[in-house]
Amino acid sequence: MEVYRFGFDAMGGSGEVVIALEKKKRAHSIARQALAEVGRIEYKYSRYRPESIVSRINAAAGSDFVDCDAETAALINYADTLYDKSDGLFDITSGVLRHSWDFSKGCLPEPSKLSEQLSLVGWKRVERKESAIRLPVAGMEIDFGGFGKEYAADRAAEIVLSKGVKHGYVNLSGDIRVVGPRPDGEPWIIGIQDPRHKERTIASIPLYTGALTTSGDYERFFEIYGKRYCHILHPKSGYPVTFWRSVTVVAPSAITAGSCTTIAMLKEADGLAFLEHSGFGYLAVDQLGIIYHKNN
Numbered sequence: 001m002e003v004y005r006f007g008f009d010a011m012g013g014s015g016e017v018v019i020a021l022e023k024k025k026r027a028h029s030i031a032r033q034a035l036a037e038v039g040r041i042e043y044k045y046s047r048y049r050p051e052s053i054v055s056r057i058n059a060a061a062g063s064d065f066v067d068c069d070a071e072t073a074a075l076i077n078y079a080d081t082l083y084d085k086s087d088g089l090f091d092i093t094s095g096v097l098r099h100s101w102d103f104s105k106g107c108l109p110e111p112s113k114l115s116e117q118l119s120l121v122g123w124k125r126v127e128r129k130e131s132a133i134r135l136p137v138a139g140m141e142i143d144f145g146g147f148g149k150e151y152a153a154d155r156a157a158e159i160v161l162s163k164g165v166k167h168g169y170v171n172l173s174g175d176i177r178v179v180g181p182r183p184d185g186e187p188w189i190i191g192i193q194d195p196r197h198k199e200r201t202i203a204s205i206p207l208y209t210g211a212l213t214t215s216g217d218y219e220r221f222f223e224i225y226g227k228r229y230c231h232i233l234h235p236k237s238g239y240p241v242t243f244w245r246s247v248t249v250v251a252p253s254a255i256t257a258g259s260c261t262t263i264a265m266l267k268e269a270d271g272l273a274f275l276e277h278s279g280f281g282y283l284a285v286d287q288l289g290i291i292y293h294k295n296n
Contacts, residue, residue, distance in 0.1 A: 001020050001021065001022055001167070001183045002020065002021070002022070002024065002027075003018060003019075003020045003167075003168075003182075003183065004018070004019050004020070004021065004024055004027040004028070004031070005017075005018050006018075006019075006027075006028065006031040006032075006035070008035050008038070010035070010038045010039065010042055010152075010172065011038070011042050011046075011148065011149050011152065011172065011173065012173070013149075013172070013173030013174075014173065015038070015153075015170070015171055015172040015173060016170075016171045017031040017034050017035065017156065017160070017168070017170050017171075018168045018169050018170075018171070018188075019031060019160060019165055019167075019168040019179075020165070020166075020167035020168055020182070020183045021165065030159070030160055030163045030165060031160075033159050033163070034156040034157070034159045034160050034170060035156070037152070037155050037156050037159050038152045038153075038155075038156050038172065041148065041151065041152040041155060042148075042152065044071075044072075045072075045075075045144045045148055046148075047095070047141070047143055047144075047145070053066075053068065053069075053072050054142060054143065054144060057133055057135065057142055058135065058140070058141045058142065060134070060135070061135035061136075061137060061138050061139060061140045061141065062135065062136065062137055062138030062139070062140070063138075064134065065127070065129055065132040065133065065134040066132060066133055066134070067131060067132045068131050068132065068133060069131070070131070073131045075144060075147075075151065076128070076133060078147070078255075079092045079123070079142075079144075079146075079147075080123070082146075082147075082259055082263070083123045083124075085263070086263045086266065086267070088123070088124075088235070089234070089235060089236075089263060089266040089267060090146060090259065090262060090263050090266065091121060091122070091123045091235040092123060092142045092143055092144065092146060093120070093121050093122055093123050093125075093126065093135075093140060093141065093142055093143075093235075094121045094143075094233060094235035095141055095142070095143025095145060095146075096117050096120045096121060096139070096140065096141045096143075097114070097117050097118070097121065097233045097235070097238050098231075098233070099113075099117055100113050100114040100117045100238065101229075101231075101233070103220045103221065103222055103229075103231060106222030106223075106224070107222075108224065108229070109238070114238045115238075117238065118238045120137060120139050120140045120141070121235050121238075125137070125140075126140075126142070146258075146259070146262055147255050147258055147259055147262075149172050149173055149175050149254075149258070150172075150175045150211075150213060150253075150254035150255040150257065150258035150259070151254075151255045152172055153170050153171070153172040153175045153176065153177045153211070153254040154177050154211070154253050154254045154255055156170045156172070156177070157169070157170045157177035157178070157179050157254075160179050161179055165179055165180070166179070166180045167179065167180045167181060167182060167183045168180065169188055169207075172254075174213065174214055175211075175213045175254045175257075175258055176190060176207070176211060176212045176213070176254065177210075177211045177253065177254045178207045178208070178209050178210055178211065178212075180208070180209060181208040181209070187206035187207050187208045188206070188207050188208075189204050189205070189206055189207075190204065190205045190206075190207055190212050191203075191204050192204070192205060192214065192246075192248050192283060193214070193216075193218075193246075195216045195217065195218045195245035195246040195285055196218070196245065196289070198218075202283075202285070202291065203283055203291075203293070205248070205250065205281075205283070207250070210250060210251060210252050210253075210257075210296075211250070211251055211252065211253050211254040211256070211257045212248065212249070212250050212254075212257060213248070213249060213254055213257040213258040213261055214246055214247065214248040214249075214261060215232065215246065215247050215258070215261035215262050215264075215265050216230075216244075216245060216246030216247070216265075217230035217232065217240070217241070217242075217244070217245055217246070217265075218230070218245070218246065219231060221240075228240075228242075232262070232265050232266070234266060235266075241265050241266060241268060242268070242287065243265075243268035243269050243271065243286060243287060244264065244265050244268075244271060244284055244285065244286055244287070245285040245286065245287060245289070246284070246285050247260075247261040247264045247265055247271065247275070247282065247283075247284045247285075248261065248282060248283045248284070249261045249264075249275070249278070249280050249281070249282045250280055250281040250282070250296055251278075251280045251281075256280075257280070260274075260275065260278050260280060260282075264282075264284065271284065272284065272292055275292075275294070276294070280296065281293075281294055281295050281296035282294055
């Protein structure tokens, strides 16, 4: 049995489908189907595509309800659950805040513009009627970016599993869903990046099954007078979170692990208590470089 690796680009990053099988041709066919599922999800939910359901919901803000299919309704229900579990911090309407921040230019937002965008944040204001959804104020937006890649990684892995593959994993920009252990029964070893040194790792985590994801302040950021401003924005202040350098979580699915890492980042100092209460394994690095961890 050979281990075959198929790289790809999707959702603004790179990924890899790893499959262990006897024949490369079959592995390639299965990987192609997994990648097609990632592409389907990106096409359906990307805010950058005007034909996506997310774009259509946002375009109708302030006017009509938009009907959603069962898959979309389930993801919206999941977003509602995350809002409640995070005490209102995981808010899929907060993506609108990105319009106030330009991480390519590295400058702070204008207070008036940030205040305007903050007025458009508020999941509890969103109206729902059976399978339809309505954003009540023009300019409001929803964004599945907080769990879209993780959902795609899970769905791709489920495609691989459904084809009888017992060994492999899907890695979508660092969001990893394991199909099964290595062919020899040993775990896959996943390195955790040092959030301050791109070429270094701070830990190696063995995975036989389940998923691993990481959120951090090093993916998109700029610094002014030594202060780091990252892309993870707090929905109440509109400013980037500052307490954690990175948070990694190991959970049964990528969407669960990713939701936990994001909530922990948003909870700042309270994130550690949240991680402990989650019951999942984690590795978190605070702004002093102190590492906190718990095995599953």
